[in-house]
Amino acid sequence: MYSISNQLIPDLILLALPFLILIVRLCSKRTTVMPWRIANLGLIATFVMLNMIPLTNSEGAFFLSNWRVDDFGVLMREVFVLSGILGLWLAKDYFDHGADGKPALMHITEFMATLIFATFGGFIVVSACDMLTLFLGLEMATIPMYALTAWNKRDQYGSEAATKYILMGSVATAFELFGFSYLYGFAGSIHFSQIASATSAGTSPLLWIALLFIFCGIGFKLTLFPFYTWAPDVYEGAPTPVTAVLSVTSKATAIAFLVVLLYGPLAPVQDKIVPLVALLACTTLFVGNLGALKQSRLRRFMAYSSIAQAGYIMIALLGPGYISKTAIVYYLFVYTVANYLAFFVFGVIGHYRPESFNSLRGLSKQNTLLAVALAAAMFSLAGIPPLAGFFGKFHLFFSGATAGHYMVVAFAVLNNVLALYYYLQVIKSAWADEPEGELSPIRMVKRQRFVVIALLAATILLGVLPFVSNNVFTGFTF
Amino acid sequence: METLLFNLIWLIPLLTVIVCIPVPKTNTKLLKGIHTFSGSLVLALVGYLTYFVYAQGSAAVHESAAPLLLRFFTDIPWLQAFNVHYIVGADGLNMFLLLLTAVIVWAGILVSYNIKGNQKVFFALIQMLATSVYGVFMSMDLVLFFVFYEMEALCMYLMIAGYGSGNKDYGGKKLTLTLAFGSSMILATLFGIYFEGGVNSWSIMELSKVTLPMEFQMWAFPLMFMGFAVSSSLFPFHFWSPDGHASAPTAVSMLAAGVMMKMGAYGCLRVAMFLMPEAAKIWLPYVVLLLIFNVVLGPFIALRHKDLKYITAYSSISHLGLIFLGLAALTPVGLRGASLQMISHGFLTGLFFATIGMIYERTHTRDITQMGGIMRKIPFLGVGFVIAGFAGLGLPGFSGFVAESNIFIGAFQQGDTITRIVTILAILSITTTAVYILQTANRMLHGNMPAKYESLTDGCFREKLVIVVLVACLLLIGVFPGWISDLLDQSIAPIFAKISQAAAPVVGG
Numbered sequence: 001m002y003s004i005s006n007q008l009i010p011d012l013i014l015l016a017l018p019f020l021i022l023i024v025r026l027c028s029k030r031t032t033v034m035p036w037r038i039a040n041l042g043l044i045a046t047f048v049m050l051n052m053i054p055l056t057n058s059e060g061a062f063f064l065s066n067w068r069v070d071d072f073g074v075l076m077r078e079v080f081v082l083s084g085i086l087g088l089w090l091a092k093d094y095f096d097h098g099a100d101g102k103p104a105l106m107h108i109t110e111f112m113a114t115l116i117f118a119t120f121g122g123f124i125v126v127s128a129c130d131m132l133t134l135f136l137g138l139e140m141a142t143i144p145m146y147a148l149t150a151w152n153k154r155d156q157y158g159s160e161a162a163t164k165y166i167l168m169g170s171v172a173t174a175f176e177l178f179g180f181s182y183l184y185g186f187a188g189s190i191h192f193s194q195i196a197s198a199t200s201a202g203t204s205p206l207l208w209i210a211l212l213f214i215f216c217g218i219g220f221k222l223t224l225f226p227f228y229t230w231a232p233d234v235y236e237g238a239p240t241p242v243t244a245v246l247s248v249t250s251k252a253t254a255i256a257f258l259v260v261l262l263y264g265p266l267a268p269v270q271d272k273i274v275p276l277v278a279l280l281a282c283t284t285l286f287v288g289n290l291g292a293l294k295q296s297r298l299r300r301f302m303a304y305s306s307i308a309q310a311g312y313i314m315i316a317l318l319g320p321g322y323i324s325k326t327a328i329v330y331y332l333f334v335y336t337v338a339n340y341l342a343f344f345v346f347g348v349i350g351h352y353r354p355e356s357f358n359s360l361r362g363l364s365k366q367n368t369l370l371a372v373a374l375a376a377a378m379f380s381l382a383g384i385p386p387l388a389g390f391f392g393k394f395h396l397f398f399s400g401a402t403a404g405h406y407m408v409v410a411f412a413v414l415n416n417v418l419a420l421y422y423y424l425q426v427i428k429s430a431w432a433d434e435p436e437g438e439l440s441p442i443r444m445v446k447r448q449r450f451v452v453i454a455l456l457a458a459t460i461l462l463g464v465l466p467f468v469s470n471n472v473f474t475g476f477t478f
Numbered sequence: 479m480e481t482l483l484f485n486l487i488w489l490i491p492l493l494t495v496i497v498c499i500p501v502p503k504t505n506t507k508l509l510k511g512i513h514t515f516s517g518s519l520v521l522a523l524v525g526y527l528t529y530f531v532y533a534q535g536s537a538a539v540h541e542s543a544a545p546l547l548l549r550f551f552t553d554i555p556w557l558q559a560f561n562v563h564y565i566v567g568a569d570g571l572n573m574f575l576l577l578l579t580a581v582i583v584w585a586g587i588l589v590s591y592n593i594k595g596n597q598k599v600f601f602a603l604i605q606m607l608a609t610s611v612y613g614v615f616m617s618m619d620l621v622l623f624f625v626f627y628e629m630e631a632l633c634m635y636l637m638i639a640g641y642g643s644g645n646k647d648y649g650g651k652k653l654t655l656t657l658a659f660g661s662s663m664i665l666a667t668l669f670g671i672y673f674e675g676g677v678n679s680w681s682i683m684e685l686s687k688v689t690l691p692m693e694f695q696m697w698a699f700p701l702m703f704m705g706f707a708v709s710s711s712l713f714p715f716h717f718w719s720p721d722g723h724a725s726a727p728t729a730v731s732m733l734a735a736g737v738m739m740k741m742g743a744y745g746c747l748r749v750a751m752f753l754m755p756e757a758a759k760i761w762l763p764y765v766v767l768l769l770i771f772n773v774v775l776g777p778f779i780a781l782r783h784k785d786l787k788y789i790t791a792y793s794s795i796s797h798l799g800l801i802f803l804g805l806a807a808l809t810p811v812g813l814r815g816a817s818l819q820m821i822s823h824g825f826l827t828g829l830f831f832a833t834i835g836m837i838y839e840r841t842h843t844r845d846i847t848q849m850g851g852i853m854r855k856i857p858f859l860g861v862g863f864v865i866a867g868f869a870g871l872g873l874p875g876f877s878g879f880v881a882e883s884n885i886f887i888g889a890f891q892q893g894d895t896i897t898r899i900v901t902i903l904a905i906l907s908i909t910t911t912a913v914y915i916l917q918t919a920n921r922m923l924h925g926n927m928p929a930k931y932e933s934l935t936d937g938c939f940r941e942k943l944v945i946v947v948l949v950a951c952l953l954l955i956g957v958f959p960g961w962i963s964d965l966l967d968q969s970i971a972p973i974f975a976k977i978s979q980a981a982a983p984v985v986g987g
Contacts, residue, residue: 326559364640368503368599375636384632384658385625391557394621398560401669410666417659424635424651432639432647 007069008062010049010077011127014120017042018113025109035109039088039116047081065191066129075124075329076256079336080122083248084341087115089451090347091134091241096445097447105152106238116246118144122253128260131180131190140174141253142169142221145246149238161237168220169228176217182210187265195265203269211273214261215280222254223307224314225283232291235303240350242345243299247306248336255313255328263321277317285311286411289418298346298355300427302339305381308419309335312396313414319374319399334392334462338380340453345374348448352440357426362435367442369449371430373456378423380459383416391463480530483523483568484550487576488612489769490520491605492582503598509827510591513601520608524580528573532965543567543683543914545972548618553681556622561678565619568982570965571817575615575737575744578824581951582736583608585944586729591726592839595641600727607733616984618783620668620680620749626766627745630738634722634730637657642725649725650893653734656718660708660742667702670694671753685753686976692756699757702734702750710742710798713771720791724844728835731787735794736828740820743801745895747816751805752973755980762806766900769806772799774903777910781917786837789918790830796911797823803865803904804885807897808977813970814963815881821962822869822877822955829866829948833859836941837922840934846918851927855934860923862945867915869952872908877955882908 020042021035055071062069091111094104105111123142128134146169150162184190184204185189187198199207219227234241262270262277288308295301313335317325346355348370353359364371380389393416400409444452494516501508531549548567556564568576586604595598608682610633612628631654638650668680674694675685690698708715719739723731751758776796780789797819804816836859838844841852853860869876870882889901937945955962 100736364596364599368596372599375632379632385628387632390625390628394560397665397669401673404673406666406670409669413662413666414659416662417655418657420631421651421655424654427635428639428651430646432650 006069007053007074010053010081010147011069011120013042013046013049014081014116014123017046018116018120022113023108035112036092039112040085043081043085043088043116047078047085050078050081066133067127068129069127072259072329076252076332077123078333079252079329080119080249081339082333083245083252083336084115084119086336086451086455087241087245087249088112088259089447090244090343091115091239093347093351093445093448094239094241103376107151111148111151112143116145118142118148118245118249122243122249122256125253126260129192131183131192131195134257134260135177135180138221138253138257139173141250142173145250148242150232151242152239152319155237155239156240157237159233164230165234172217172220172227174217175213175220179210179213179217182206182213184303186210192265196267196358199266200268202456203272207269211266211276215276218254218257219280222251222258222310222314223284223288224280224310225307226288228284228287228307232300233305235306236300237295238299240299240343240347240355243302244340247302248332248339249315251306251310251334252332255310255332258317259325259328262317263325265322274318274403275403280312281314281318282408282411283311284308284314285415287311289415289422290478292422293418295422296357298357298426301357301402301422302342302346305419305422306339308415309381312393312412315405315408316396316399316440318405319402320406323395323399323402327392327399329394331392334380334388334459336457337462338377338387338389341373341377341452341459342381344448344452344455345370345377348442348444348452351461352442357429358436360426360429361433362405362439363430365435366439367473369452369456370442370444373452374430375427376456376459378426382420382423384420386460386464387463388459426457480527481550481552484568484616485552487520487524487527487580488609488616489611490516490523491608495602495605498598498602501598503596506597510587510602511655513587514584514606516605517580517587517608521580521584522614524573524576526880527568528662530579531568531570531573532961537877537914539569540567541848543618545686545970545976546618546683547972548683556619556624560621560680562621562680563619564617564622565681566616566622567618568616569969570962571744571969572615574817574962574966575740575824577823578740579608579611579615579737580702580928581734581947582824582828583611585828585832585948586732588940588944589732589835590727590729591940593641593729600637600641600749603633603637604729604733607637607730607738611737611741612735615744618682620671620682620685622680623682623745624661624665624668627664627741628658630741631657631661634726634734634738637730638645638722638726640756641727642730643727644725645721645727649721649723653718653722653726656715657709660705660715663701663705663708664745667698667705670698682721682752685974689756689980690754695754695757696760699750699754700761701744702754703758703761706742706750707765707802708742710739710746710801711772711795712742712765712799712802713768716772716776716795720788723791723794723831724785724787728831728838731831731835732828735791735831736824739794739798740824741937743798743805743816743820744932746802747813747973752976758977759808759980762808763894763896765802766806766894766897769799769803770903773803773900774907777907777914780915781910782846784845786834786846786918786922787831789846789914790827790834793830793911793914794823794827796907797827797870800882800885800904803889803900807885807889807892809888809891810967810970810974811884811891813974814966815884815886815888817966817970818877818881818884818955818963819961822881822952825948825951825955826866826869826876826878829862829945829952830870832944832948833863836937841931846921848928849922849931850925850936851923852931853923854909854927855931856936858936858942858945860919862949864919864923865949867919869956871911871915875953875956877959878954880956884963 125138187195292304380387383393551567554564610629617623635654711719778794804812872878
């Protein structure tokens with residue numbers, strides 16, 4: 001039914017989708033909802049098609065071996081598409097109505113097209129077989145995000161955030177390209193297989209310089225210490241749905257980039273890179289946790305929380321490839337679900353009140369569903385069982401411990417207590433604090449209610465139900 | 479059949495939560511009915527299974543569970559990527575702890591009928607907490623155990639922050655974060671145990687068949703033991719307990735002090751000491767020194783407090799210290815005493831917090847200097863409180879006496895001089911316990927009654943039922959300790975065998 005060459009179908013659908021909706025938008029009336037429907041349909045079709053690709057050990061290589069569809073790639077594509085769908089749904093409310101009755105954002109078709117292009121950037125990263133494609137993917141995932149950050153033209157904070165983002169981002173890109181050029185100088189080729197044979201033949205200072213620059217570049221995109229400082233400002237300035245997409249899609253793209261490099265061309269020297277990865281992981285999660293302790297605005301808080309999460313994900317990179325990849329894919333699923341759940345709750349509240357901790361007060365008395373959903377999202381991000389976040393972190397730590405890095409794992413586990421403190425701060429606002437004065441009413445449209453319930457169920461069940469990890473990951477070998 | 483019923487113990491509370499989701503939150507009568515029914519059902523179920531275990535005696539235990547004498551053994555692969563299995567089973571010790579939990583959960587549901595706020599969520603959280611505790615006392619796989627063990631942090635914080643009194647956020651956070659600190663120490667060592675054990679299994683039985691490397695045990699045992707001891711409020715990690723209890727609603731205090739604090743002691747015995755007996759022999763004598771605070775100073779601190787919940791919390795700290803004294807004795811009698819004390823203290827502290835909650839509901843204060851003479855108005859509750867106090871100071875006839883005498887005998891059998899000195903101090907500290915119990919009862923229940931308490935009414939049928947059942951449990955263990963200690967001895971035997979077989983440790987090797 002589904003032959004190997006059809007592994008490209010999801011990629012082709014997703015690539016055609018933005019052009020299609022832009023053309024439909026051009027040819028129809030201003031108030032049309034067709035582009036929105038087509039985009040949803042296309043993304044869901046992509047997701048379904050991805051699920052129909054059997055997970056086998058085979059690698060599909062296409063276009064002169066420059067495009068590869070392997071198990072990790074397929075599962076990462078699912079993460080990207082899932083994040084894209086949820087991002088669109090979250091954004092839809094901002095195009096419909098705002099706090100003052102006026103929509104917060106305009107031009108939904110163009111927004112969707114830009115978002116889908118960013119998603120496709122992730123596809124390119126996980127399919128890359130040479131440095132040029134890899135770079136192309138990373139940029140394709142990043143440049144639309146610059147535009148999305150400044151989507152609300154009337155909002156000066158958004159423009160400021162976008163300026164900051166694009167300036168820092170381009171410097172990081174320059175660093176990365178510089179690293180790539182040294183890597184080319186070292187290996188004499190940009191193709192992964194040739195770089196791999198060069199690294200297994202021996203190392204040279206050129207390789208370490210290249211790696212250092214590449215880590216600087218990717219450290220920016222993954223918000224690793226000490227390149228994370230842009231994140232809180234950009235996350236706070238960007239519109240809420242864009243912040244959600246930033247914290248999931250662009251983080252997933254960056255981590256996929258590292259996985260592709262570390263377990264691909266750099267696999268022979270992976271054990272030598274491990275100390276650097278361990279150092280980056282520990283400092284990042286510690287700094288992220290410390291930064292989140294004293295935040296009072298929700299999006300800024302989520303920025304620091306996502307910095308810390310990036311540190312936790314890095315721990316998986318210490319382990320051998322077959323465990324590390326499953327751990328990262330699984331954690332990204334879990335993280336996507338919990339993060340979007342939090343952002344959906346913030347989005348619902350943000351329509352009626354400012355997005356700060358104080359606005360959450362009295363939520364448990366006003367709307368039980370939202371309060372429970374918020375608590376589940378926060379506990380899942382903090383890694384408390386039986387929620388999915390615990391099992392995700394368990395995967396990550398297991399990967400790190402497999403290679404014997406007990407001390408790193410122990411440090412990360414103890415840091416969880418710090419993380420729990422600030423996630424409890426959010427829950428405290430919603431559950432313990434008494435509201436100041438009369439509470440403005442909160443209404444949810446059908447879509448919001450559906451998404452919140454679905455994500456809540458996923459947060460609770462994703463970890464506990466064994467078939468998720470067994471069926472997906474036992475067939476998922478490398 | 480019984481195995482299936484056994485697996486239902488932790489499922490019924492969860493199913494109850496799901497059943498209650500469509501019930502509107504304004505229909506509190508129906509909600510209470512469903513939850514009370516579910517609590518009673520689990521109690522009946524656990525009661526039947528305990529009787530079943532008792533009737534079977536030592537015959538026909540499950541063989542693949544060796545060396546433990548487990549019944550109702552179930553082993554289903556769960557997370558195959560890391561060889562995690564769903565393994566549950568129970569021996570006498572587990573069974574009695576489950577029975578204790580069932581009684582306390584049942585009582586906790588009954589005393590929470592008048593809780594303020596969203597009752598639907600509150601009862602759901604109680605049931606989830608119950609699931610967590612049942613799961614801990616059933617699971618024989620370390621990951622499953624940890625999942626259930628850590629789950630309690632989630633429910634505890636929400637219940638204290640949402641439904642507590644006083645400085646509830648502070649108390650709740652202190653409790654949750656301290657417990658999370660303990661669990662993170664446990665999680666860190668669990669990974670070590672799995673990889674150092676080298677049997678690709680998280681099963682307690684499989685891991686107990688290998689001897690973990692000594693260098694690993696030397697750092698892992700204290701980390702894990704203290705991780706568990708945090709939730710049993712062993713000094714220096716006792717500080718969460720008074721503030722946590724003081725701000726928690728009655729049912730949460732009962733569950734926290736009655737059952738959840740036993741999870742730590744149980745974990746020390748079942749996981750830390752059972753899997754790392756060599757290091758246990760080296761480290762436990764030092765634990766005895768920490769106990770001096772718990773056992774000797776705890777009662778003195780209780781003496782100075784005016785708040786009923788603080789008094790009870792410090793009394794719990796001192797009683798839990800005795801459990802550790804029994805464990806540290808490393809003799810069969812001491813271990814039996816420790817297990818008996820876990821069960822006995824669960825009932826008595828449950829009774830303590832239940833009566834305090836009922837009194838607080840009427841007087842709206844927990845300050846004993848504000849009260850006085852209320853015995854005349856609420857004799858039933860007053861007597862319940864006094865009985866709890868007497869059981870706590872180890873009056874013969876109540877369960878406390880049986881447990882404490884076993885602990886003291888067991889600890890004295892240990893030849894170590896320091897252990898003997900601590901034991902003597904512990905026995906002497908019972909006097910202090912008597913002083914604060916009598917002083918509290920005297921100030922609160924006797925003397926001049928402030929006029930505002932004229933209109934107090936004694937407990938209703940529901941409250942009386944809770945008190946009667948808890949007192950009956952205390953008496954039952956106190957008067958007929960034989961049948962319970964026989965089963966406990968059976969289940970302790972393999973643990974003690976493993977400890978006594980442990981090779982003489984090479985220190986500094």
